[in-house]
Amino acid sequence: MTTTSSLNTEAVRQTIEARLEVLHDEIVGKLGEMAEVLQSLDHIGDRADLSVADDTSSSDLADASRDIAEYRQGLAALKRLDHDLYGICTDCAEPIPDDRLQAQPFAVRCRDCQTHSEKASGIRHESM
């Protein structure tokens, strides 16, 4: 079975690893900011300050959650690469088109299955 014959797996691996590095830095940065916000919460006395801190931490948390979800997809993509499963749709087992993989290196489904999956779940974002 030559499922990855059309893929340059080394190039794909490098693309994914580069993206993972960026994500890692972003996550560490955002969690670091959140840790500072949490620390500052200990010293906040009045409600006005507290609401500002709340806004900051919740938007950072949302960003960090998205990054962490993408990071996990990236790790899964690397694992799939190791097992010669990269570029194969997890739902219908058909090859995912190259142009889709280039646009979204972490994609695990072909377009049809992704659309189907999003419709079925009713939401577009990953749940943590």
Ligand SMILES: [Zn+2]
């Ligand atoms: Zn599919």
